Amino acid sequence: MRTIRIGSGAGYAGDRIEPAVELMEKGNLNYIIFECLAERTIALGQKEKLKDATKGYNSFLEYRMNHILPLLKDNNIKVITNMGAANVKAAADKTLEIANQLGVKGIKIAYVTGDDISDNLDFYADYKVLETGYQLKEMKANIMSANAYMGCEGITEALKNGADVVITGRVSDPALVIGALVYEFGWDADKDADKMGQAVLAGHLLECAGQVTGGYYADPGYKEVPNLDRLGYPLVEIDASGAFVLSKVEGSGGIITTDTCKEQMIYEIHNPKAYLTPDAIADFSKVKFTQEGNDRVRVENATSHGKPKELKVSIGYEDCYIGEGEISYGGANCLSRARLAEDVVRKRLNLIGAKLEEYRCDYIGYNSLYRDKLSTLPNGETNSEIRLRISGRTKDEWNAAQIANEVEALYTNGPAGGGGVVKRVEQIVSVCSIFVARKDVTATVHYLEVE
Amino acid sequence: MKLKEIAHSRTGDKGEISNISLIAYKKEDYALLKEKITSNKVKEYFSEICKGEVTRYELDEIGALNFVLDKTLGGGVTRSLALDKHGKSLGMALLEMEIEVD
Numbered sequence: 231m232r233t234i235r236i237g238s239g240a241g242y243a244g245d246r247i248e249p250a251v252e253l254m255e256k257g258n259l260n261y262i263i264f265e266c267l268a269e270r271t272i273a274l275g276q277k278e279k280l281k282d283a284t285k286g287y288n289s290f291l292e293y294r295m296n297h298i299l300p301l302l303k304d305n306n307i308k309v310i311t312n313m314g315a316a317n318v319k320a321a322a323d324k325t326l327e328i329a330n331q332l333g334v335k336g337i338k339i340a341y342v343t344g345d346d347i348s349d350n351l352d353f354y355a356d357y358k359v360l361e362t363g364y365q366l367k368e369m370k371a372n373i374m375s376a377n378a379y380m381g382c383e384g385i386t387e388a389l390k391n392g393a394d395v396v397i398t399g400r401v402s403d404p405a406l407v408i409g410a411l412v413y414e415f416g417w418d419a420d421k422d423a424d425k426m427g428q429a430v431l432a433g434h435l436l437e438c439a440g441q442v443t444g445g446y447y448a449d450p451g452y453k454e455v456p457n458l459d460r461l462g463y464p465l466v467e468i469d470a471s472g473a474f475v476l477s478k479v480e481g482s483g484g485i486i487t488t489d490t491c492k493e494q495m496i497y498e499i500h501n502p503k504a505y506l507t508p509d510a511i512a513d514f515s516k517v518k519f520t521q522e523g524n525d526r527v528r529v530e531n532a533t534s535h536g537k538p539k540e541l542k543v544s545i546g547y548e549d550c551y552i553g554e555g556e557i558s559y560g561g562a563n564c565l566s567r568a569r570l571a572e573d574v575v576r577k578r579l580n581l582i583g584a585k586l587e588e589y590r591c592d593y594i595g596y597n598s599l600y601r602d603k604l605s606t607l608p609n610g611e612t613n614s615e616i617r618l619r620i621s622g623r624t625k626d627e628w629n630a631a632q633i634a635n636e637v638e639a640l641y642t643n644g645p646a647g648g649g650g651v652v653k654r655v656e657q658i659v660s661v662c663s664i665f666v667a668r669k670d671v672t673a674t675v676h677y678l679e680v681e
Numbered sequence: 682m683k684l685k686e687i688a689h690s691r692t693g694d695k696g697e698i699s700n701i702s703l704i705a706y707k708k709e710d711y712a713l714l715k716e717k718i719t720s721n722k723v724k725e726y727f728s729e730i731c732k733g734e735v736t737r738y739e740l741d742e743i744g745a746l747n748f749v750l751d752k753t754l755g756g757g758v759t760r761s762l763a764l765d766k767h768g769k770s771l772g773m774a775l776l777e778m779e780i781e782v783d
Contacts, residue, residue: 500698
């Protein structure tokens with residue numbers, strides 16, 4: 231039976247490139263995916279695009295494409311990525327430009343649009359926002375972006391038409407893998423429930439790259455991971471039956487065991503019987519992992535229960551400001567001085583009339599002030615330092631700045647011996663969601679060719 | 682005995698919801714986890730952090746529980762005032778839970 235090999239080259243926007251290159255050179259891959267789109271990324275990208283119409287895609291795109299494109303033809307690999315973010319066309323144009331610069335010939339670049347539904351938001355004005363319970367129209371002034379989580383259909387179409395590089399904006403993370411599998415094996419959620427369940431699981435296990443090969447796993451004395459600094463990224467070997475083996479390039483760092491797979495399968499899912507993706511409602515409740523060899527785990531028995539009737543739309547909006555400040559206190563009685571400092575800041579904010587939506591203080595510390603020898607006090611107390619962190623959420627920048635400034639003012643106006651102040655004021659872009667009818671969202675595929 | 686001796690864990694986030702897995706190293710210890718670590722127990726354990734309901738899902742085939750904690754991430758990952766906005770460290774706290782074994 232024909233086996234397809236799909237690797238994962240990135241698990242987040244700023245991920246490393248060497249493990250991806252290693253996979254492309256030594257993994258005997260047919261496809262490599264790069265998942266680079268966190269929830270807020272599109273809203274932030276939209277902001278960049280407004281300033282510069284040629285920006286708004288993943289900021290590592292140039293860096294990655296410079297490494298990836300020269301490897302495509304020799305290794306016969308196709309690339310699928312959501313690095314298009316808020317400006318898929320510009321990402322494709324840039325990729326074409328890089329291919330030309332590098333002299334890479336004979337590749338077809340496809341880009342998928344249709345996820346950006348921000349022009350149609352008036353139609354959903356009365357829709358209830360999942361997180362806040364407000365109607366969408368009440369938030370209208372602050373909305374920066376609205377993107378539907380599309381399924382794999384655009385990716386599959388692009389591959390059918392011979393694309394070597396497929397760039398999308400917002401699609402579900404596993405769709406990057408499902409798109410290739412549906413193209414290769416013709417699976418359909420209505421007819422092939424088990425196979426589509428396996429496809430979603432393959433995508434889910436790959437989408438965070440190193441998190442299934444020993445990343446986010448090591449715990450000295452409990453869970454050992456060899457050569458974590460050389461962590462290899464995963465690949466799946468999958469055939470038309472839907473069963474697959476998860477593995478990595480021999481000699482790379484990290485580890486693949488049934489335990490790393492279990493941790494990653496449950497990561498960011500809620501009900502294991504109904505993991506919602508646009509391509510299928512997956513059911514992982516009966517999944518079985520079998521250690522087949524060193525760093526090789528066989529994965530089977532996922533299934534699915536049809537496609538959801540609605541698609542989730544992620545809406546980015548200008549939400550609030552956060553102001554924060556930190557200061558360290560050391561030596562005996564440091565916690566008391568940190569508490570006094572906190573008391574001063576809280577009273578000062580009240581006194582100057584700063585308006586806070588929420589307030590928080592934290593006490594942090596180990597050996598940053600006195601290194602190791604002096605960090606255990608002669609009286610045996612190991613809490614030789616406390617770093618006070620005060621943060622608050624506000625509606626505007628001025629109020630956020632007051633929090634940061636009052637922490638800084640502790641230098642000369644607070645308890646004895648405060649040091650190492652940092653302060654920060656940040657505008658916060660948040661995301662919320664609505665659900666829209668599937669028919670409202672249509673993927674369109676465009677092509678660019680390097681002769 | 683601490684949970685850490687018989688189980689491992691990973692924490693994920695979605696908006697204001699945290700999900701914490703609890704996976705038995707050995708299949709035979711799963712029954713104990715299932716019996717002792719109820720959703721109420723987890724809710725009580727994280728009472729200072731989790732302000733919503735806790736739902737427990739059981740994955741019998743692999744010997745794991747998945748706890749879904751609503752209203753736990755300080756209003757959501759983007760606007761939380763916490764240092765660990767994603768709550769990624771929460772699973773390690775769960776593993777510190779003491780359980781009594783007969």
